[in-house]
Amino acid sequence: MSTIKILLVEDEKTLVQIVSETLRSKGFTVETAYDGIGGLERFFEVHPDVLIADVMMPRLDGFEMVRRIRKTDDRTPVLFLTAKSTPDDVVTGFELGANDYLKKPFAIQELIVRIKALMGKAYMTERQEMEQSEYLVGDYRFLPVTQALEYIPDGTTNSLSHRETEILRHLCRAEGAVVPMQNLLLDLWGDDDFFNARSLQVFITRLRRSLSKDPRIRIVNVRGSGYKLIAEC
Numbered sequence: 001m002s003t004i005k006i007l008l009v010e011d012e013k014t015l016v017q018i019v020s021e022t023l024r025s026k027g028f029t030v031e032t033a034y035d036g037i038g039g040l041e042r043f044f045e046v047h048p049d050v051l052i053a054d055v056m057m058p059r060l061d062g063f064e065m066v067r068r069i070r071k072t073d074d075r076t077p078v079l080f081l082t083a084k085s086t087p088d089d090v091v092t093g094f095e096l097g098a099n100d101y102l103k104k105p106f107a108i109q110e111l112i113v114r115i116k117a118l119m120g121k122a123y124m125t126e127r128q129e130m131e132q133s134e135y136l137v138g139d140y141r142f143l144p145v146t147q148a149l150e151y152i153p154d155g156t157t158n159s160l161s162h163r164e165t166e167i168l169r170h171l172c173r174a175e176g177a178v179v180p181m182q183n184l185l186l187d188l189w190g191d192d193d194f195f196n197a198r199s200l201q202v203f204i205t206r207l208r209r210s211l212s213k214d215p216r217i218r219i220v221n222v223r224g225s226g227y228k229l230i231a232e233c
Contacts, residue, residue: 004119005029007048009039009065010081011057019052022108028115036060043069048076050115055082055093063096070097074147074162077118081106091199097162100190117190135172138214138231144169151213158210163188163203171219171229180226 006023010016011034020030031046033039037059043051051069055062066078079100080093090101100114135142141150147165149158160168166188170179184200185192204219204227211217216232 003027003029004115005031005046005049006115007031007033007039007043007046007051009033009036009042009051009053009057009062011035011054019108019111023112026112036062036065040065040068043073043076050118051076051078052111052115053078053080055080055089063092066093066096066098070162079111079114079118090195091202094163094199094203095161099162099188114190135169137172137211137229138217140211140214140217142168142172149210153213160207160210161203163199164207164210167200167203168207168229171227174229176228176230178222178226178228182226184226 006028008016008020008023008030009032010019013034016032016034020032023030031042031048033042035058036053039051039053039057039062040060051066053062053065057065062080062082069076069078074097077099078097079102080098081102081104082089082093083104093101099118102111102114133143133145135144139152141152142148143150144165147160147162149160149168150156151158167184170184170187181197181200182192185196189196189199204221208219211219214231218230218232220228220230222228
């Protein structure tokens with residue numbers, strides 16, 4: 001893998017200096033910005049491999065910055081650095097297309113491990129999308145690349161969030177088998193703690209709603225195990 005290019009967007013300049021210098025010493029290329037507007041501009045200038053962003057920033061917060069980025073880029077991994085870690089905040093971030101969260105204060109080594117994990121997942125996702133770009137689920141056509149769920153009978157299309165897309169992709173690949181909850185949490189969140197488990201439940205509920213036009217489709221919670229996608233004939 002070639003040198004990983006990081007864009008670090010953070011308004012705490014001392015933290016930016018410490019993190020960027022440490023990452024550079026470990027072989028990463030690091031670009032920086034100090035608020036959401038500057039981060040948005042730098043993102044499209046440098047096209048980073050990974051975006052690391054604070055949530056609470058002047059001029060434009062991290063959530064809004066990522067929301068604007070995801071309008072045209074749904075691939076670049078995003079990691080939020082934040083002191084905010086309530087379930088609602090976490091869900092909001094993942095809905096907007098974040099891939100991971102790291103709570104302040106954090107160890108630099110943990111940040112490096114998560115960056116490498118995100119890059120590995122991004123590579124695998126690209127390979128998987130090349131292998132299968134469409135799934136038929138009952139009367140729905142699921143298109144992971146465009147994050148779209150089309151109801152075939154009337155042609156209406158529902159746009160899924162990045163996180164909903166990844167969960168549904170895992171369920172479709174399992175072909176009716178149970179997908180362990182822990183696997184989903186570790187694969188998509190990198191951590192199987194309580195807050196992430198609650199976030200997963202929220203996204204499962206939203207996927208059920210998105211698939212509700214076909215009553216034959218169910219996402220079943222297998223108690224103590226995980227989830228299973230069923231599309232009855």
